[in-house]
Amino acid sequence: MKDTSESKDQQLTVALRIRPLSDAEQEEGASIVAHRVDDQMVVLMDPMEDPDDILRANRSREKTYMFDVAFDFTATQEEVYRATTKGLIEGLISGYNATVFAYGPTGCGKTYTMLGTDKEPGIYVQTLNDLFRAIEETSDDMQYSVSMSYLEIYNEMIRDLLNPSSGFLDLREDSKGEIQVAGITEVSTINAREIMELLMKGNKQHRREPTGANQTPPLAKTPRLQVIAAAAEPL
Ligand SMILES: Nc1ncnc2c1ncn2[C@@H]1O[C@H](COP(=O)(O)OP(=O)(O)OP(=O)(O)O)[C@@H](O)[C@H]1O
CATH class of the missing domain: 3.40.850.10 (Kinesin motor domain)
Structure with a gap:
């Protein structure tokens, strides 16, 4: 539950935390596909997206999710x-x-x-x-x-x-x-x-x-x- 007075009545809070890449993941050249946009919004990038693939242009499977609170790896x-x-x-x-x-x-x-x-x-x-x-x-x-x-x-x-x-x-x-x-x-x-x-x-x-x-x-x-x-x- 959030530490704010207006949230006192809120029964359920869902928070998302994005962790940093591990050393092993970095060595494999992995990149983060989950991005915190603001304190509630997270965008999951399409990991298969290829900007040079014109057949799939505008067909990104990027998805946006909302949470009560979202943290990235700097939290x-x-x-x-x-x-x-x-x-x-x-x-x-x-x-x-x-x-x-x-x-x-x-x-x-x-x-x-x-x-x-x-x-x-x-x-x-x-x-x-x-x-x-x-x-x-x-x-x-x-x-x-x-x-x-x-x-x-x-x-x-x-x-x-x-x-x-x-x-x-x-x-x-x-x-x-x-x-x-x-x-x-x-x-x-x-x-x-x-x-x-x-x-x-x-x-x-x-x-x-x-x-x-x-x-x-x-x-x-x-x-x-x-x-x-x-x-x-x-x-
Ligand atoms: N926010 C973070 N900042 C730095 N390191 C992190 C963070 N989150 C996770 N890690 C590191 O990532 C690794 C995996 O995390 P953790 O052991 O907490 O996962 P878990 O979800 O409890 O896994 P399991 O279900 O197998 O017990 C650990 O080495 C942990 O220290």
Whole structure:
């Protein structure tokens, strides 16, 4: 969700991030075909386009897409966090639910955006820092319980990344009509560092494509959706 007051009512925000070419892609002479036109518009160039081919002149398959927010490879982790997630913290500590997830083919930058590196921390770290700061600031009036679970959906199968030995888990509706992942591990946590340790542990468990995909990200792979749920509920 965007960090602007008028977007508070908006239920869903879709952001697109274009990652830089990897060294291997540059060595192969690859070029970027996705171009951010402004903060919402992205143009996908036709990779087969040949300006000298007069038979195909004016038949470009160039396509334009609109998003709530679009980032190119110059966007910093901080900018992405601010525009997509920071605005959710206030609702979260008031008892509202929020979900942030990254979606895309293998090697497109989901882990980089969500987890990041020590020098360039991603959305998880920045969210946890702000969340625990907000909890601290309101701790005179409120008490919170924070818990987390970490799961992976791969080929429509759900696995618990904090307890992968539990096998595939089912989705069930509880007595309140809410959809739950039956048997998922839920860890009560007390600070951002502990959550990060659990995230690192869970991340090691997620499936990688057998092709060593991170060196040469293929464009069409079975999408894997990684979901993290962290709840801070007024007691
Ligand atoms: N915005 C970015 N800036 C710099 N490097 C990036 C960016 N996005 C991705 N990368 C790099 O591209 C590579 C692939 O990214 P990443 O591992 O995040 O992909 P992924 O979508 O999580 O892949 P998988 O689904 O296989 O886990 C990594 O080496 C990562 O550091």
